[in-house]
Every structure is written in C-alpha cells, then in structure tokens.
Amino acid sequence: MNQKNRLEQGGRLNRTKPIRFWYDNKGYEGYAGDTLASALLANGVNLIGRSFKYHRPRGIFSAGSEEPNALVQLEKGAYTEPNRRATEVELYEGLTACSQNCWPSVNFDIGAINSVLSRLFPAGFYYKTFMWPQSLWMTYEKFIRKAAGLGVSPMEPDPDSYDKTYAHCDVLVVGGGPAGIQATLAAGKVGARVMLVDEKNVFGGSLLSDNVEINGISTQEWIDQQLNELRKLENVTLLNRTTLTGYYDYNFLVANQRVNEHLGSNQSGNAPKERLWKIRAKQVVLATGAIERPLVFADNDRPGVMLANAIRTYIHRFGVLPGKEITILTNNDSAYYTALDATEAGAKVVIVDIRHNPGGELFEKAEQAGIKFITNSTITGIDYAKGKIRQVEIMQLDGDGQGVTGSKSQLPCDLVGVSGGWTPTVHLYSQAKGKLKFLDDKHCFVADTETPNKLNQNNPSFSVGACHANYGLRDCLIKGFDAGKSAAQAVGFETTEITSEISCNEPESAPIRPLWILPCDHPVGKGKKKHFHELHNDSTVADIELAAREGFESVEHVKRYTTTGMGTDQGKTSNLNALSVLSNLRNTSIPAVGTTTFRPPFTPLTLGSIVGQERRELFLQKRKTAMHPWHDRNGAVYEDVGDWKRPFYFPTHNESMHDAVQRECLAVRNSSGLLDASTLGKIDLQGRDVSKLLNLLYTNAWSKLAPGKCRYGLMLNEHGMVFDDGVTTCLKENHYHMTTTSGGAARVMSWVEEWLQTEWPDMEVYATSVTEQWAVASLNGPNSRKILEKLTDHPIDDESFPFMSMREMNIADIPARVFRISFTGELAFEINVPARYGLALWEAVIQAGKEFDITPYGTEAMHVLRAERGFIIVGQDTDGTVTPMDLGMDWIVSKKKGDFFGRRSFVRSDTARERRKRLVGILTEDPNIVLPEGAHLVEKLKDKPPMDMIGHITSSYMSPNVGRSIAMALVKDGFNRKGQSFHVPLIDGSSQKVTLTDPVFIDT
Amino acid sequence: MLIIECPWCGKRDQTEFSCHGEAHIARPLNTEELSEEEWGDYVFFRKNPKGLHYERWVHAHGCRRWFNVARNTLSDHIHGSYKPGETPPTIDTQEVSQ
Amino acid sequence: MNRYSIFSLIRNSVNYHQDWQRAWRSPDPKKEYDVVIVGGGGHGLATAYYLAKECGITNVAIIEKGWIGGGNTGRNTTIVRSNYLWDESAGIYEHAMKLWENLSTDLNYNVMFSQRGLLHLAHSVHDMQEIGRRGNAIHLNGIDSEFLSPAQIKEMVPFININCRYPVMGALLQKRGGTARHDAVAWGYARAADAMGVDIIQNCEVTGFRMENNTVKGVETSRGFIGAKKVGCVVAGNCSVLAEMAGFRLPIESFPLQALVSEPIKPILDCVVMSGSIHAYISQSDKGELVIGAGSDAYNSYSQRGGFDIIEETVGPVVELYPIFSRMKMLRQWGGIVDVTVDRSPLISKTPVDNLFFNCGWGTGGFKATPGSGNVFAHSIAKGEMHPIAEPFSINRFNSGALIDEGAAAAVAH
Amino acid sequence: MNDQQPQVASGSRADAVIKTTSPAYNRKRTEGDNTLVELPWIGKINLRGNPEDSRFVEKIKSVIEVELPLESNTQHHNNSVTVYWLGPDEWLIHCKIDRVQELMAELGSQLSSIHHAVTDVSDYYTVLQIQGPNATTLLRKGCPLDLHPEVFKSSHCSQTRFGHASILLHKLDSSTFNIQIRWSYTEYLWDYLVTALDAVDR
Ligand SMILES: Cc1cc2nc3c(=O)[nH]c(=O)nc-3n(C[C@H](O)[C@H](O)[C@H](O)COP(=O)(O)OP(=O)(O)OC[C@H]3O[C@@H](n4cnc5c(N)ncnc54)[C@H](O)[C@@H]3O)c2cc1C
Ligand SMILES: NC(=O)c1ccc[n+]([C@@H]2O[C@H](COP(=O)([O-])OP(=O)(O)OC[C@H]3O[C@@H](n4cnc5c(N)ncnc54)[C@H](O)[C@@H]3O)[C@@H](O)[C@H]2O)c1
C-alpha cells in the first residue's frame, strides 16, 4: 500500500473499496469515505497549490469548508470546476484534479518571482503605481489580470442537470453536530416538522473528529443511535451534503444539496448534480459549530502547517496521520486532544504552548502520555524545503508576549498543528441581520439572541452549541435539546413531556492566553519572515499595519485595502485575527473595531444550482397562439414580442426576409392576407359605468358609442404621454370589449384594475382579461369580403356590416365575433373565435382564400402596411415622451369632455411648448435607400460629429405599394417643416438627403 | 423575501405580489386648478421615508386585489395589511424608527 | 502630500513601507466651513476635490456618516460608459468620461480605469431599434459608438450563446467604455482633496439643517453643529431623508439594488457585456472574479440587501447567455440603496432652501458619472448658479415636464 | 345585438364537427406511478358580483345549484359544476363545456337587475392534472405554497404561482391536483412538470 500516512485502522472509511484518482497527472489510491484532501495526505502529498499574490507554495490547512489554501481545479473539459476545496471534495473512482495558479508546475512556478519581489507589493500597491505613462495602463493591466485569478472557467456548457424546490418546516436545524442532532430530536419528537441540514456527507459534526463516550457508548454508536431514532420520525427530514448558504428575511433560507456530485462526472444519470432548497422555516436553530482559529507566526503559511483539530479529524474521520513528528503550537487546551490522539496514533508530539504555566486535567493527561512541553515559547521560523517542513525554530516569549528573548532552538518535525482557540460560526445569524455580541472571556462573537434587534425581528432563531461558544460536549447536548424544545414550543407544540439524559466525561479546560499574533526574531513585518493572518489572499499583519498607517482605519477600509476576508473562504479562519491586529493597532477592543458584514453565501454557491431546472426551455416561457402549429408547419420565422412568439414573416422557397415581406405586403393590398393577431390584449368590461371609465382612460369621448360600434383610443399616463392604444367595442349596453397592444396587455389590465379597486371602488365596472380566450385571425385586403362570404351566411356587405362595427356570426361554423376594423387601411375583418377553434378557423380561412392567393403575413409586413397608411405603433413611433399632439393626433383629444388621465400635463410649460418633436413622414432623395431606424436628422451636415440633431427615424421600410422607401420620424417642430429638406448622417460616414412630408403615404 | 398577508387570501410568499408604491395618494379632482408645482407633486414626488411606509401591493399571482401594507423600510418589518378604503393602522413611529 | 512615484515605491520597500503617509487626515470638525458636503461617496469626494482644485474653495468639509466610499460607490459593478441617448445625458456622462481618461494622473492615484470596451446586446427587433437610435445619437454627439453583428460579438465573447431564449441580434459597442476600481476612486479623490485642505470627517451623521430666512446656515450632526455658508448634499439612497430634514420632497424613491461576484478565475471575459432585455450585466475584475449586476427589489427599502428571488432572476439569464458559467460559483452577494427618479436621470439642483444644493437621483448608474458630476456640482456650488451641463437636471423639470427620459427609451440605466 | 345570436349556440355542436385544440391536447405522460394529463375541455365562466347582496348570492345558487363559496381559497361543487373563490367579488365556475352558453344566458337573465359580470373564459385557461405519490413533491418545485397534507388539505384550492406562471391549484385528494393555467403558459407548465417527473427519485 502506498498510502504511507494511512493508519492501520480507524476512520469512517470503507477500506474494502479502494479508489483510484489522479492529482497533477499522477495516480493515487484512497478509500471510499475519503476527501481529496485526506487521500492526498494519506499519500503524503501536501503541496497543493500556489498562493494568490506571492505564489508561495501552499498545502492543506484544514479539514472542512473553512479551507483557505487547498483549492484545486477539479476534473477536465465540460466537467471542470475551479477553486474546489480539496477538504470537501469526496473521493470517487477516477477523480482528476490539478493544482492551480502555478506554471509550469506547482513545484516550479514562474510566478513565484512575485514572492521574491514581494517587498514591492504591499497592500494597495496597485493604486500607487502603473501610472507612468497613463497610456500604458491597459498594457500593465493585461499582465496584472493574468497574474490574478485562481483556477480556470469551464469552456463548455454544463452537461449536468440541477434542481430546485421550495420547502416549508416548523423548525429548521442547521448543523448536524451534537447540538443540532439533539435539537432535531427534541423538536421532532413532539411532532414539529423539522429539517436538519449539514454540509458534510455524514452527520455528527465535530463528533466525527472525537473519541469520547456519550452515555457510555462511543461517539459513532451514539450518532447511529440518534440517527436511527430520527429516521423513524416521519416529520423529520434529514439532509446531509447540504450547505445552508443564505439566511434571508422572514426566515427564508437557501440550502444547497449535493445530490450526486460526490459520484463524479458522468455518474449522475438522471438525478441532478445539485439541488437548491428554498426553505421557509417558522423557527431556526443554528447549531453550526465553531471553526478553529489559527495562530499567526513567522512563515505560518508553509505546507505542513495545519489547524490542530484538523489533524484530529484526519486521524479519526479518515484514518490518516498527516505527520510522524508533530509540533503543536497552541494558546489553549483544545489542541491537547490532538496531541493525545496523535500520540496514540503513533506520532511523536511536542507541544509548544505560549502560556506560562499550562496545567489542569488535560495537561496532566498529556504529560502522562509522554508528550513533551515547551512553554511560554513560540515558533519563530520554519525550515521548509522541497515541499517539506524539516524543523521549526523555537524561542521564548518575553514578558507580554510581544517579543522573543533568549536563544533559538531547533525542533525537528514534519507537521505543525496550530490552535488559537475557536471562532463560533455566526455567519448565518449575522446574514439575517442579527446582532452579535462579543464575549470578553471567550474572545469571540456570538449571536445576541437575548436582546433581539429590530432589524431581524422577522427571523426568529436560536443559536446553540459551539456556534454559541458552548464548547463543552455535555453543554452542547443539553442546550441543543433545549433549543429544539423551545423552537417547537414557539411554533405551538406542547413540549413539557420530553427530556434527555446525558452523561459524559469531560475534563475541565484551563484558560486561554489571549494572544494570536506571535513575534519572531525580527519585528513583525520588517524582515524576511511573513506573518499571514489570511492565507487565501496572502494578506499579512504588515499589510494591516500599513493600511492603518495610511489612514484606513475602518475595518471595512482595511478589508478592501488589504483584501483580507475577500477570498473564496471569506476569511473563515482569518477574520478574528485580522480584527485582533487592528484592535491592537488602534488600541481599542475588538468589538469597538467591529466586524465586516457577513453576506451570503456561506460557501460559494454554484450558479447552476441557483438556476436549477429553469434553464433552456424552462428559462422563460414561450407563449404561443392557437395557430402556432400551422405557423410551424408553414415555415414561419418568429419575432419575440414580450413572451410571445409571433410570426415575423413566412418565407417560401428560400426567400430572403426582404423578398418575403415585399411579397406579403403586395398580396394584402392586391388581394388578401391573413395575420395572426391573437396576441392583442383583450379586456372584457361590464357595468353601468364603463363609458365613464373609458372617458377617463382614453383621450377621446366615449359616452355615445352605440352597441355594435367600435372606436379607436389613445391611452395616456398621468405625465400626458401615450402609453397604449387600441380599439374598444360596445358589444351591447354596458358591455365592452377593449383591445390593447400585445406588449401592453398586462400593463393596461393592471392600470384599469388599480384605479377601479383603489380610487373608484364605487364605479360599477368589472374588468376581466380575455386575451387568451380569443384567437384572432385578421383578414385584410380587397378580396377579404369575398373570402369571408364563403364561410358565413351572415350578411357582411358595407351596409349590414359597416366599417368600425362588430357582428357576431358563424365563420366556418365556428361562433365568432367579427370586427370590421383595419390596421392596414384595406377592407379588413378581425375574426375572434374561442382559442380552441383558432387553428380550425385559420385553416378554414386559408382554404377558402386559396382561389384568391390568400397570403399569410407576419408582423413585419403588418408594420410596413400600417406605415404606408401613417398609423403609429406605440412603443416604436412613441417612446414615453410623446403626446397625442406630438403625433398630430389632436383630433383624438377631446376638448369638451371632462378630465382624463394625463390631461393636466398638457398645459405644463414644457409639454405645451411649441417646436416639440412631432411625428412626420420622411422621403429619401434616393427612393431605393431604406434609412436605418434610429438614424437622426440634422439641419447642417458637418465633416464629422458633433452635429446638432433635430429628430430621429422611428419607422423605416421599403414599401412595395408606394414603390419606394418610406419612413416616419419625430422631428423638432416637424409640422412646420414639412417640405423642407434635411440630412441623415450615418455612422459609416455616409449621409442621405431627406424631405419631410405628411406621414400618410397611401391615401384612401 | 417578505411574507405578506393578503387581506383576503392570508399570508403568502412575496413573489406572489407586486408593489405599486406609496399608498393614499388621492387623485386630485380639480386638476384644472392645480399649479404646475401641485400637479408635479402629485405625479412625481414621493415621501420615500426611512421607517414607516404605507404602500400599495397587489396579489398578482393570487386574488388580484389591491391592498395596503404598513412596512418599515429599514427593517422590512410589516406591521399589517389592510383593504383599500380602510384607515391605516396607527403605529407607534417611535417604535418603528431604529 | 507625498506624490506616488516609482521612486517612492522603491524607497519605501527598502524601509518595509514604514514611511508612507496617511492618505488623508482624520481632523475634528471646525466650527464653520465655506462649503459642507454631506456624503463621502465618490460624488461628494469629487465635488470637494474640484471645489478645491478648480474653484479655489479649500475651506471645505465632507461629512460622512460611516466610512468614505461605503455607500453605493463601494457597492457598484463599476461600469463606466458615456453612451446615453439624450443630448443632456451625453453632455454630462461624456464630460465625466473625459475626466476619467486622465483621472489617475490627475489624482496621482491609480483608479485602474480600464477602457476595455462595453457591449450592449440587442435581443429583439425593438432592442435593435433602441440601440440603433442610441448608437446614432451617440455618434453624432461626437462620442465613440459602433454597431456589431452577431459574428463580431462572437469574436469578442466567443462563448456567448447567440441562440438563447432571446437571440442576440446585434450589439452597440463603446470601446472607450469599461470599468474602474470603485474603492480607489473614493480613496484617490479623498487623498487629493485632503492634500488641498479639505477636511474629511467620517463617522459623523447629518441629522438636520439649521436654517434662517429659508437660507441654510449649517448642519446638525452626531458630532454637533457645523456651520456652513453653503451645503451640498450628495447622499444617494438617503437623499429623501435629508430632503425631509430640510422640509421638501424629492421625485425619488429608494430601492435595494444587488450585485454579486463569482470566485476569481483566470481572465476569460475581456469586455463588459450588458443585456438589458434579458437582464444580465457582467464583467471580470482585475482580481479575476466575475462581477454581475443584479436587479432591484420592486419596493422601497433602506436595508442594504435584497431578496434571493432577485438573485435567481439575475443568474438565470447569465447562465442562459453564458452556459459555460453554470459550474462557476457565487462568492458573495450584496446590495446598495439606489435613488431612482422617474426619468432615470439625476437631479443636480438648487432646492427650495437657499444655498442648499442637492446632487442625487443617480440611481443604478451614477458611478460612471462620478468625476463629471463632482466637477459640475463644484462649479455650481461655487458660483451659486448651475453649471450649463447640470442645468437641465434641475428639479424643476418635474413640474415643467421637461424630463430627460433615459428610462422610457431604453429601460436600461446601468 | 341579441337578434344576431350565432347559429351554433353551444360549444358542443361546433365541437362535434370542428377540430378543437389546446397546447397539451390529448397529451399524457406517465413516469412510474405518476401521471400528468391535460383534462379534456372544461367550460369556465368568470363571475363577478357583490357577495353582500343576498339577491346576487341566491340567484347564483338558483342557477348553478351550488352555494357560492364566500371564503377565500375554497370551492364548492356538485356533480356538474365546481365554483372556485377567486376574490372577494370574483368566482370561477367549472362546468361541462356544452353547458357554458346555457349557464351564461341563465345567469345573465337572472342577474339582469344586479351589477355583475359573466364572462366566458373556457379557452382562457387549460387544466392539467397531476396524479401520483410524488404529486406534492413535483408541485413544490415551482410553487411557493406550503403543500404539506396537514396544511394544504384535500379539497383546498388556491391561486398561486408556479415558476413564472399564475395558477389555480385544486387538491382533489391526497395524490391528485388540478392545475388551471393560462392557455399560453400551458406548454411551459407541461414542460416544467415533465422535467420534474423525469427527476423524481424513484
Ligand atoms: C449594486 C449596484 C450596482 C451598480 N452598478 C453601477 C454601474 O455598473 N455603473 C454605474 O455607473 N453605477 C452603478 N451603480 C450606481 C452607483 O453606485 C451610484 O450611482 C454612485 O456610486 C453614487 O455615488 P454617490 O457618491 O452619489 O453615493 P454614495 O456612494 O452612496 O455616497 C453617499 C454617501 O452619503 C452618506 N450619507 C448618507 N446619509 C448621510 C447623512 N445623513 N450624513 C452623512 N452622510 C450620509 C452615505 O453613508 C454614503 O457614503 C450601482 C449601484 C449599485 C447599488
Ligand atoms: N474542546 C474544545 O475546546 C471544543 C471547542 C469547540 C467545539 N468542541 C466540541 O464541538 C462540539 C460542538 O458541537 P456543535 O453541535 O455545536 O457543533 P459541531 O461542530 O459538532 O457541528 C456543527 C455542524 O454544522 C455544520 N455546518 C456549519 N455550517 C453549516 C452550514 N452553513 N450549512 C450546513 N451545515 C453547516 C458543520 O458541518 C458541522 O457538522 C462539541 O462536541 C464540543 O465539545 C470542543
């Protein structure tokens, strides 16, 4: 077996299942249950990558999601992922990973030159340099960018699938350690709907790294027992491999479950790689544990320096002893557990304790185990070469621990464990705007749940266990249970019945020495050795000092100036140490310095999982009309109009768009054409006061519209600007049918309803949207009557069925409402039938029209045809800054009727101004030139810009019926300038001469 | 992500609603008589307070009714909802301001 | 102020950087100033800088309730461009652009202004008309502007999914557009203003105005009264709160706007890409993370964060348009409070109170205007008359109807 | 206008001779024990009126022979019609497609003196039915409601959201839901549910 650091036994592994994997193109073997990190350590590999800024070699620092160093490029090709924490990646057969941020290799990295030049690159050095000359900045930037970044993005679309789902529960427990398990049990037992999430693959939390007894059984047995009990409860949902990433308002929480990811690429089959849970919880119990805090000492970033508790985790959870000779540097007792366990596992351990006189139960145990102690001392240097620690240099601390005295001694070792105590994982509580309080005795922040603040009153939650600085196991178990009870009680469950008996043996801990930044043989920051308080972004104590020196006093400024806490780990292991450096510099306490803001996600969240299944076809709905199947069969090219797919044109025989549109336009004027107008918004209005409402909504008068009659109207907002238009028909007394633009349908419906419900509740009008009730085929052209006559017995001559009226009749045996309105200026019938008949109607009309060469036409031909007649399109010829008068539509603005929306705005000084932009027609000097829409007119043509613009082309087409190009434009004082000529300079430097005309190009 | 109580349907996820801004802005009846400033004030100017805000919401994916909500714009805490036409609940603004 | 130079950098590195000066002092407020600027964001700091540099007024204080640059200046997606539709907008944004182009040298502070090019994608016929109109207007205003075909877009961003739900039909390119390092802008202005005598007073909140005869006399603050002959308010999302203190309302509402960054990766995206109609704004910072502009919640709020639904609505389009980013990870999301006017154009204006000026309403897109806005606002305050470039942005337009409606025409204002 | 009544008054006669369609017409999808179908055409009438007017409430009852549900999120039904509460003054009647015209006419004449509105929306919506042990799990993917059986009980109905679409959700029994959705969103919902079906952990 090549796994030289693998212990003979132990670990939650399946040793019968060896797994092959590749790291930096070399094959290794691990076991099922390993993470990439544990497997690499088992194989004696601990040089994982190069650091962000200085390209210093880095190794594995932790055993969990707090990992700042061991980021790898996982997998290849479409499956690749940058910046994956080796400590979290579960091993699977064939796993492939590479080191990042180094070239040509992690062992020999060109970028390491940065390390040599590091003295030139203090925090914020960019801002001070690369300015000479300024014109070269873009070149400098290229190199800066190349040097930055870590891994590489995939270059192929993601082959995996994702899923997301809503969920609701009474109590959500975050963290499946002893506290969380107990909380779940308590709340679950009384019948509350509980969800328990934990980011690890198995439940147990820190117990997985432990070997104590609870109630007389081993931790593993205890975990199994509890989980068995939980699995029996139907009201409990257990989600492992699930990270609670965000805690939002009103107890809305987002969790990311890695469903099949741990099986590796190609393995996932149908099941998603990840699932996003969007959870509404009535109560939340945060039992997220604590993260070990490092000590900051000289060259503390060397591969082989590791959190003390991580070593313990590797021993117990993974059966790996990452070093044979271990030096443990600590300021507290908890590292003694590591020392004891490592000794038992066969390592030679020396404890360097910065305390003067460590003592107490654990100390004695350690001494009994034969562990050597060096007290009141620190590591002042590391002899590191060829990827390995060979020995560390030890010196004694002086009085207050700010300096060292005496002579150096060397201590051979291959692994350094550090412990600076613990930092409760308060991220989530803080994300939810919960206030934190600082515990002076425990030197950390915890959730201030006793004095809840108003900003998070919508987020009822409990904080318990190590994440509340309860470090004793018994304490965690009991308080966890109580929290679960209280949470269930808060939801309304009866909880008096249940209790939990706990017994476990725990030695009392001796006090910590509150010192985290440890001196060396030269002043910190002034010499060769570096003190990294933050490994991920290569941020040193000297950087913080520099920032403070330069006046960046606020912790937020320091963060941004030094980038500390801004890496992919978001400073999980470094934040508190940064604060302690800053508080020392500013001679104030840590709470006075304050923390930076915790923000989601807790650990980086895959974009794909945020999207879930809502990708490709499910990204956004495509709305289709009843006739869509016919359009598909007949080769329609579609235009996106809002969510709708509308036929743009119907090319035949490989026609170009231009040819198709010209043909369609000619057909309509010469014979007949059929347009799918189903997407028009339609509102059914009933009640005594409809005409009163219409008088307010539209600019023209509505009181005298007789049954069966139609009228066109312009709708304005209160600014007096046109925002929609359409035809409204009186179906019968007090019953109207309103149409709106396709894009404006929802807006108009909401506009109408809001006024009715809030301002005029007494107005007797009911409005019902019927947009999709009716499929609409608009039959246009001189032959349209002849076609329709074939399909109905109803008289449709001009006299029985005049222009601007509506009749109900059967068309092809289908009950229909037919409107004689026209957007082309031709004889036209808009046939409305219930949507289920839409396709049948369309096919019947096409069939009947065959002898007249009936031509289906799309939106583009419709645009041309209406422009030939000078009809506007709201949203194209208007843009929210245009009044009816600007459109030359004064005729539709009633002077006599009372108030209507927007009317008061007409007389504002700017709106009443002469020489506003007005809608006019445009003819190019060369009739074959079609101006681009959006081109601008100028009075005086100059060699080059700037030129004063007087207006722009809103619509522009080649009109086959007029036989030349036509256009419309909004032009300053346009009405008074008809007949005058102007220029349209284009972006390619050319320019066209144009004349202003009336916007009606084909008259009746 | 708020939970909003529709006066008719009960408590629902915020994504079922849409907000239509400040409530209780009555449309003036005498628009003719208003000065440019008064009209401008009605159309464009808003209280936009930091703290208690009475605002209009519609249960867009539900019963499609408009109603009013009293919400603290700093904490996003909702004090209550009420139907159009009803008088807004009185809320101790002392308590609201943070 | 010790100037930054290659020599100063080398000299200091020999000395382990012990001798760098403070970038700005931390003075106690004086009794009175000629001008007090409320709000230490980019716009406020720039205003003070130009007051001192170009208007000769150095007895100036900036009052900031938190830390300078901590408002929207420190929260934005750093997009800089000047390709706006209306002449008035082009006027002020191009004024800003010209100042950006020389800003690092001017401030002796590298603000990392990167003119890497900025694309506006068009996804529909309507979008094509919109960029057509805007692109031509920009061109005729003498500002650089180019139209790109889908093939040309592919050349710039090879991995873009042209055939997405709303296909990419074309784009408007402003080559001079790009990004700048947001924090550096605040710090650079602060350092340069401080060097000319401007007092930067942090952790000092303005709680009221002292007025006599409808004329402002100074500001009440959490650190006591500070007298001022003139006061300029540049407080972005908080402007309505300050206006209320002064007794008037603004045509503005405040909304939370969010942004997010991915984990850092090696360079992959060399320009800024904006897509208004499917709502994806993305660029890559010099540090390597993808910077993604999200949407805003549709209700007023002063909480500097927003709902997760907005993040979903943002990431969906990003993955639709750039399917290769599906496996990338969001590192952090945050929000700012943006001050939005109805016409999506700013207010740079006198107010009903004499000697009290407001500069606000930049909404979702004012970072790019920072130098220009500060510059014209400084001149306006100094003279007591609005600078011609600022004139059209007066509050009166909401009464007269002379809106500068960037929203109506484009519905994009980043 | 009444003299110009269409010759084919009821849907049924037209339906007999004319091809009708809908976005998921005749579609059925089964995965494991779960089934998704579009229900055959159901007649739908939107009804507006003032529930505080007892005449209104009584007349409705006299026509459809079901008590108007006055509580939100409830429905009442008998063998031939279901009436859903949609809002404080709005209801939706589901009936056989060939009864729409008759009911509309009857309602119209009974309510002629009362402010009301009766609108045919049979084609405005389609109704999908999801049936099977995973029905709730599938719906949870796009719907923010709490669908736990103790909370959203059988016979409950509710207007809510699924993905980007508005829906009317009606729980028939513990494993059967009807989802009414706008015509043009049907395909979207269908695709969404089919995707969800494919991903069910079986
Ligand atoms: C997520 C997001 C993305 C954006 N993206 C872009 C973009 O890509 N491009 C772009 O051009 N723009 C963008 N913007 C907009 C841009 O950030 C702002 O318009 C711009 O930064 C505003 O600058 P400012 O100096 O006016 O305001 P701020 O930087 O917000 O400064 C205002 C300052 O006033 C202070 N203040 C407030 N009240 C008081 C008081 N009572 N007393 C004292 N001080 C007070 C605040 O603390 C704050 O520091 C974005 C905004 C956000 C939120
Ligand atoms: N001896 C010491 O000084 C010391 C110090 C600290 C902790 N401890 C021990 O640690 C234990 C603490 O128990 P506990 O239950 O409070 O914590 P725990 O560490 O056992 O469990 C916390 C769990 O929460 C999970 N978690 C954290 N954040 C998460 C997130 N965002 N999403 C999903 N899961 C997340 C972690 O993976 C972990 O499994 C006790 O056994 C205690 O004795 C001892």
Ligand SMILES: Cc1cc2nc3c(=O)[nH]c(=O)nc-3n(C[C@H](O)[C@H](O)[C@H](O)COP(=O)(O)O)c2cc1C
């Ligand atoms: C352009 C830009 C890039 C950012 N890049 C990072 C980043 O790489 N890492 C990080 O943690 N935060 C990054 N942030 C976010 C900040 O950490 C912080 O969230 C933001 O400035 C808002 O402040 P707040 O979260 O403290 O309220 C970035 C912000 C901006 C504006």
Ligand SMILES: [Zn+2]
């Ligand atoms: Zn409702």
